[in-house]
Amino acid sequence: MIAQQVVFDEVGGPEVLRIEKAELGEPGPGEVLVRVDALGLNRAEALFRSGGYYYQPTLPGSRLGYEAAGEVMTVGEGVTGFSVGDAVLTTSSGGMSTSGVYGDHIRLPADALLRRPGGADAVNAAALWLSYSTAYGALVEKGGLRPGDTVLITAASSSVGVAAIQIARHIGAIPVAVTRSAAKRERLAQLGAAHVIALDEGGLLEQVDGFTGGRGAEIVFDPVSGPGLAEVARAVAPGGLLIVYGWLDPRPAPLPLNWPLRILGYGNLQVTGDPETRRRVWHFLDAGLRAGTLAPVIDRAFDLEDIVEAHRHMESNSQTGKIVVTVRH
Known part of the structure; x- marks a missing residue:
């Protein structure tokens, strides 16, 4: 399928980001295809885009992003933990250059996904995990x-x-x-x-x-x-x-x-990469969301088409809580 992806060809400010169309392909063994409904922005992504992160982007055409929430569209061979229609969120998996989640559809290993805890909708789920x-x-x-x-x-x-x-x-x-x-x-x-x-x-x-x-x-x-x-x-x-x-x-x-x-x-x-720790984190979040003691704070939501402005807002340091980007289908 043809997907929209946010990429950049050189390190720099928010203006280096652009949206391109790319052939995504069907999920391979152990992979899941996800329709993205919302993205959560993180300071790490601004550092990565500007060349100040602990590893460097692969240029040109580097992808970007750690955090997304959406719905499972297709599962690859051997995937048993997810079914079509499941509401999921991403944990980070691999380097952002090849596995960045900024886009309208993503293909990721199944172990980079979790079911959304606490019945969270896409916007709140995108603001939750990291x-x-x-x-x-x-x-x-x-x-x-x-x-x-x-x-x-x-x-x-x-x-x-x-x-x-x-x-x-x-x-x-x-x-x-x-x-x-x-x-x-x-x-x-x-x-x-x-x-x-x-x-x-x-x-x-x-x-x-x-x-x-x-x-x-x-x-x-x-x-x-x-x-x-x-x-x-x-x-x-x-x-x-x-x-x-x-x-x-x-x-x-x-x-x-x-x-x-x-x-x-x-x-x-190094902590949440351990499956047992991830299990504990998920149950802690599920309990807190259901009790109402944990609740993501959304500073502002942008459309995917406004990803440059979303990054500018993040770098303004004026926000309280999470900046979210929503994806229209």
């Missing part, structure tokens, strides 16, 4: 987050930050959201943050000490890194855990010296 599995994997699987723990969440208005706030609340922990501007204070409080620290209103450590009585946070969850990491690490309680899951600031990060301190560089694919 953000919530990242926050769950880091905070719960690796961090051992417990009821009563304080977790300091930097870049809290991102989709992963919002997921971390909800997951902490779901467990009974105390989420403290950090944002650059007080303009997002009210919204983050509405989303469940017990406290909101606006960096334009004062120093990070002074505000954390005020919330914790000088103890600090049992876990600090940070996607920024860079030169500011040493100060962020000082907000960790003695013996606590600093989890770094990104590098929004690509400059060198000094080693924090406020020991005793545990530091974890978290990579989501």
